[in-house]
Amino acid sequence: RAKRAGGNRVEPFRPAFRSFGTDRLQLETDLRRALERKELSLAYQPIVRLADAEIAGFEALMRWDHPKRGNIPPSEFIPIAEMSDLIIPLGMYALERATNDLMAWQRQSGDLPIFVSVNLSSAQLLSNDLYNDVRTLLTRTQCDARNIKLELTESMVMENPEQARLVLSKLKEIGLGLALDDFGTGYSSLAYLTRFPFDTIKLDKALVIGSDEKRSILLRSVISMARDLGMQVVAEGIESDEDAEELAAMGCDFGQSFLFGPPIGSDSVQKLLKERFPLTRRA
Numbered sequence: 001r002a003k004r005a006g007g008n009r010v011e012p013f014r015p016a017f018r019s020f021g022t023d024r025l026q027l028e029t030d031l032r033r034a035l036e037r038k039e040l041s042l043a044y045q046p047i048v049r050l051a052d053a054e055i056a057g058f059e060a061l062m063r064w065d066h067p068k069r070g071n072i073p074p075s076e077f078i079p080i081a082e083m084s085d086l087i088i089p090l091g092m093y094a095l096e097r098a099t100n101d102l103m104a105w106q107r108q109s110g111d112l113p114i115f116v117s118v119n120l121s122s123a124q125l126l127s128n129d130l131y132n133d134v135r136t137l138l139t140r141t142q143c144d145a146r147n148i149k150l151e152l153t154e155s156m157v158m159e160n161p162e163q164a165r166l167v168l169s170k171l172k173e174i175g176l177g178l179a180l181d182d183f184g185t186g187y188s189s190l191a192y193l194t195r196f197p198f199d200t201i202k203l204d205k206a207l208v209i210g211s212d213e214k215r216s217i218l219l220r221s222v223i224s225m226a227r228d229l230g231m232q233v234v235a236e237g238i239e240s241d242e243d244a245e246e247l248a249a250m251g252c253d254f255g256q257s258f259l260f261g262p263p264i265g266s267d268s269v270q271k272l273l274k275e276r277f278p279l280t281r282r283a
C-alpha cells in the first residue's frame, strides 16, 4: 500500500505507528483499572443563560488522572473505551456520578433549579439496558428526571435510527432532557431535529466561532428554526461578550465556553453555587 501511494517510493518504517497500537492496548488495560482505582472523575462546565448570565446547569465531562501520564483528555480515552466494552461501565459511572453530585448540590442549595448534562456513547444508546439503568438510578437517588439531560451526536443516532428513536422516546417520556450535541459538524441533517425527540441543540464551536457575515446568517436561521421547533439552543465556544450579545439577540438560550467558565470539580461547583445564589433558601 505504501508503495502504491508513493509510486516507486517505499515509505519508511514508522515506529510511531506501531507504538500507537501497543499504546492503545496499554491504555485500554490501564483504563480498565482506572474505574476501580478512582482515577476517573467528572469536571463540570457551567451552562449559562444568555439573557441574565445566570447558571442554568452544568455539562459533566470525564477526566482521567493517569498515575504515570497525568491527565489524559477524553478525546484520547473515550475512543479507546468505545472500541472496547469499557464504554458501558464508563458511561454508567458518568451518569451515576453526575446524578449523585447534582443531588448533593441541590441538597446544599435548597433545591436550586439546575440541571446536569451527561454525554452518551452509541454503545450505551444501542444497549438494551440504558432505559432500565436510568430508571433504576433515578429511583435510587430520588432525582427528578427533568434535571438530567443526555447529550448525543447525530452520528450516534445514525448508527441505528430505529433503536435510537425507540430508546430516546422512552427516556423522553419519563422526563429526561435530550440534547443534540456537536450540531454544525458532520452532516447536520435537519431531519434529525424532527425525527428524534430532542429538546435542545448544542451548536458546535466550529459554527459559533468567527465573524464573517455568512456565519451570522447561518446562526440566525439555525437558531430561529430550532426555536420554531420548540427547542432550546446552547452555543458552545463563545469567545467574547460581543458574541454572547449577538447570540442572545438571535434568540440563543444558553452559552457554554471558557468565557463563562472552565470545567471544574464538584466541590468547586458547590462553592460557585453558594456565591452565585446566596439568597436561595438553604436546606
Ligand code: C2E
Residues within 6 Å of the ligand: 045, 060, 061, 062, 073, 074, 075, 078, 091, 094, 119, 120, 121, 151, 181, 182, 205, 236, 237, 238, 256, 257, 258, 259, 263
Ligand atoms: P463535548 O461534549 O462537545 O464537550 C465540550 C468540549 O469543549 C469539552 O472538552 C470542553 O472542555 C470543551 N470546551 C468548553 N468550552 C470551550 C471553549 O470555550 N473553547 C474550546 N476550544 N473548547 C471548549 P473535553 O472535556 O476535552 O471533552 C471532549 C469530548 O469528549 C466531549 O465533547 C465529549 O464528546 C467527550 N466526552 C467527555 N466526557 C465524556 C463522557 O463522560 N462520556 C462520553 N461518551 N463522552 C465524553
Ligand code: MG
Residues within 6 Å of the ligand: 059, 119, 151, 181
Ligand atoms: Mg457534550
Ligand code: MG
Residues within 6 Å of the ligand: 181, 182, 202, 204, 236
Ligand atoms: Mg458539544
Ligand code: MG
Residues within 6 Å of the ligand: 182, 204, 205
Ligand atoms: Mg463538541
